[in-house]
Amino acid sequence: MLLALSVVGTLYTAVAGPSSAVEEPAANQSTKVQEGRDLYQSGCSTCHGLNLSGGAGGPSLIGVGASSVIFQVESGRMPLAAGVHQATRKQARYTLEEIDALAEYIQSNGGGPTVPEGDLNDGDLQLGGALFRTNCASCHNFAGSGGALTYGKYAPELESASERVIYTAMQSGPASMPRYGDNQLTVEEKKAITRFVTYITSAENVGGASLGRYGPLTEGLVIWVVGISVLILMTLWIGARS
Amino acid sequence: MSDNRPEHPDSGSLPEELSSPRPSDQASGPGNTRESDVSADSHTNSSSGADLYTSGHGEGQRHSDQPAKAAAHAPHAPLSERDARIAERKVASLFLVAVLGVIGFVVTFFAQEQEFGQPGNAYFTPMLGVFMTMALGGVGAGTVLWAKLLMVDDEAVQERHPFGSAPDERAATAKALKQGIADAGLPRRKLLRNSLLLGAGSLALLPLPFVGFLGRFQHKERELATTSWVEGVRLIRQNGTPVKLGDLQIGGVESVFPDVFHGTIAADSPALLIRMRPEQLRLEGEQQDWAYQGHVVYSSICTHLGCPVKLYEQQTHYLLCPCHQSIFDASTGAEVIFGPAARALPQLAISVDDEGYFIAGGDFAEPIGPSYWERG
Numbered sequence: 375m376l377l378a379l380s381v382v383g384t385l386y387t388a389v390a391g392p393s394s395a396v397e398e399p400a401a402n403q404s405t406k407v408q409e410g411r412d413l414y415q416s417g418c419s420t421c422h423g424l425n426l427s428g429g430a431g432g433p434s435l436i437g438v439g440a441s442s443v444i445f446q447v448e449s450g451r452m453p454l455a456a457g458v459h460q461a462t463r464k465q466a467r468y469t470l471e472e473i474d475a476l477a478e479y480i481q482s483n484g485g486g487p488t489v490p491e492g493d494l495n496d497g498d499l500q501l502g503g504a505l506f507r508t509n510c511a512s513c514h515n516f517a518g519s520g521g522a523l524t525y526g527k528y529a530p531e532l533e534s535a536s537e538r539v540i541y542t543a544m545q546s547g548p549a550s551m552p553r554y555g556d557n558q559l560t561v562e563e564k565k566a567i568t569r570f571v572t573y574i575t576s577a578e579n580v581g582g583a584s585l586g587r588y589g590p591l592t593e594g595l596v597i598w599v600v601g602i603s604v605l606i607l608m609t610l611w612i613g614a615r616s
Numbered sequence: 617m618s619d620n621r622p623e624h625p626d627s628g629s630l631p632e633e634l635s636s637p638r639p640s641d642q643a644s645g646p647g648n649t650r651e652s653d654v655s656a657d658s659h660t661n662s663s664s665g666a667d668l669y670t671s672g673h674g675e676g677q678r679h680s681d682q683p684a685k686a687a688a689h690a691p692h693a694p695l696s697e698r699d700a701r702i703a704e705r706k707v708a709s710l711f712l713v714a715v716l717g718v719i720g721f722v723v724t725f726f727a728q729e730q731e732f733g734q735p736g737n738a739y740f741t742p743m744l745g746v747f748m749t750m751a752l753g754g755v756g757a758g759t760v761l762w763a764k765l766l767m768v769d770d771e772a773v774q775e776r777h778p779f780g781s782a783p784d785e786r787a788a789t790a791k792a793l794k795q796g797i798a799d800a801g802l803p804r805r806k807l808l809r810n811s812l813l814l815g816a817g818s819l820a821l822l823p824l825p826f827v828g829f830l831g832r833f834q835h836k837e838r839e840l841a842t843t844s845w846v847e848g849v850r851l852i853r854q855n856g857t858p859v860k861l862g863d864l865q866i867g868g869v870e871s872v873f874p875d876v877f878h879g880t881i882a883a884d885s886p887a888l889l890i891r892m893r894p895e896q897l898r899l900e901g902e903q904q905d906w907a908y909q910g911h912v913v914y915s916s917i918c919t920h921l922g923c924p925v926k927l928y929e930q931q932t933h934y935l936l937c938p939c940h941q942s943i944f945d946a947s948t949g950a951e952v953i954f955g956p957a958a959r960a961l962p963q964l965a966i967s968v969d970d971e972g973y974f975i976a977g978g979d980f981a982e983p984i985g986p987s988y989w990e991r992g
Contacts, residue, residue, distance in 0.1 A: 508854050508871060509871070512924070512926040512927050512938065513927050521927075521938070523927060523929055523934075523936060524929060524932065524934050524936050524941075524943050524954070527929070529927075547865070547867045547868070547930055549931060550929035550930060550931055550932070551930065552867055552868055552869040552928055552930045553865045553866070553867040553868050553930065554865075554868060555863070555864065555865035555868060557860070557862060557863040557864075558863050558864055558865070558868055558870060578737070578738035579738060580738075580740070580741045581741055581742070582738070582739070582741060582742035582745075611760070612760050
């Protein structure tokens with residue numbers, strides 16, 4: 375009995391411990407916020423200001439919410455390498471725990487959108503496809519391989535983006551990307567899009583080579599250059615005298 | 617184009633001209649026997665002195681180097697029995713490759729199991745392609761090689777026949793025609809001739825009504841200039857749900873359609889609802905009234921060539937057309953700031969109804985999409 379109780383207790387703490395609001399919420403939360411505050415002060419405050427209100431080149435982070443932090447830091451865009459017009463995807467500088475702590479700290483100052491609990495990848499694939507083609511494909515390409523925007527900016531390819539990054543990008547609308555609030559695309563719809571993006575970017579290339587997944591442009595180029603060359607060589611061979 | 621026999625300048629030597637080539641034309645067919653005829657021909661012609669072609673046209677030259685050419689491409693010596701057997705094996709092995717290709721294709725096709733939504737075998741389609749290449753290419757290459765190695769390789773020349781009728785036939789026809797005209801009395805009966813010309817000429821006017829008929833397909837007045845948007849109609853998403861004030865966050869964007877029958881599939885009606893901070897909107901005149909609390913709606917059909925303009929940058933408020941890179945500034949009434957588009961995207965007047973849903977204030981004030989003749 376005692377053993378069973380302790381097993382259940384351990385399991386409970388293991389599974390629900392971090393997110394549980396029942397046991398010592400304040401202490402748990404505040405240590406994380408404190409940890410995030412320390413990380414922020416040392417890593418982000420130079421640009422975003424000591425009190426999150428923005429400063430030398432960095433915008434205010436009050437009210438941007440946890441999802442914005444997760445998108446920017448997990449995809450490696452923040453910290454910024456240099457003052458460029460578009461932050462590029464890099465290797466993340468912080469661990470997932472550190473990112474969570476940072477997100478918690480930003481969230482505690484002014485709120486904002488957060489990532490929902492649970493699996494982000496359990497949406498309806500078909501619905502996700504339809505929504506992706508309506509809302510996302512015009513910039514990110516129908517297969518998620520990205521595309522050009524104005525004046526050298528670009529919509530990045532989505533294959534390297536994690537599920538959390540895909541989801542938080544829709545929530546927070548980073549850089550040029552429009553923001554899709556929960557009234558516009560519900561949580562279920564965003565999960566469906568996330569599922570579709572992870573599916574389409576990991577799907578096998580039925581033709582053997584992806585050709586960049588840019589559609590008719592590269593495919594036509596290959597057909598003209600390779601296909602026609604082979605045909606010409608064949609006709610030369612057939613017409614040549616033995 | 618140019619035949620072997622020249623037009624005959626005069627009818628003097630007509631009979632012998634006709635009699636000599638005709639029969640041989642039909643008898644010889646493809647073969648080198650024709651050549652003797654031609655050379656005999658050119659001899660008779662040059663002796664008569666009335667020919668054009670031996671002097672200037674290079675025809676004679678062609679004939680003269682024909683034997684040399686034929687020698688260069690003389691049929692190669694038949695293969696020895698041993699070589700022929702090797703060649704036969706080469707061809708047969710290619711045909712066997714085709715058999716292997718067919719077997720491989722069928723096996724690959726039926727060995728594949730795939731479930732929807734699950735990644736399948738990346739080699740499936742390429743393998744099908746490889747086996748199909750083996751099957752079709754094996755038969756094709758084998759056949760070509762067969763023809764190259766084993767078939768008889770001698771060259772046959774087939775002369776062209778002159779296209780015109782024989783001179784005596786032409787003369788006879790001309791004579792019959794002249795006789796007919798004379799018999800009908802046309803040169804003498806001027807009234808008959810002139811009235812016939814008038815009657816036949818007036819037939820040319822007969823298709824005139826059909827030209828006028830085409831005009832009935834002219835589009836209706838301002839049909840191209842109007843869309844399905846009407847006053848008071850709600851803005852709906854592609855799935856049919858209406859858009860409420862507050863659904864879009866600042867920096868949000870939504871494709872909207874008129875809530876009318878077939879509104880979401882009408883080609884002229886797609887529009888883009890954009891929300892920005894009200895102070896970021898720098899509209900002028902009546903366009904200010906067409907926006908609603910930082911929400912603006914523009915036609916999403918490019919004024920250049922009608923591509924869908926849906927690439928929106930929420931920081932710069934630029935709308936980019938993916939076809940020819942026209943850039944429209946959504947904060948200043950979608951005016952063109954770059955690219956080949958000549959006009960701003962038409963703006964749709966919007967407001968909000970009692971229940972908080974967006975409604976249109978009417979149709980676009982100007983025609984949407986690319987220019988057309990009657991646009992004015």
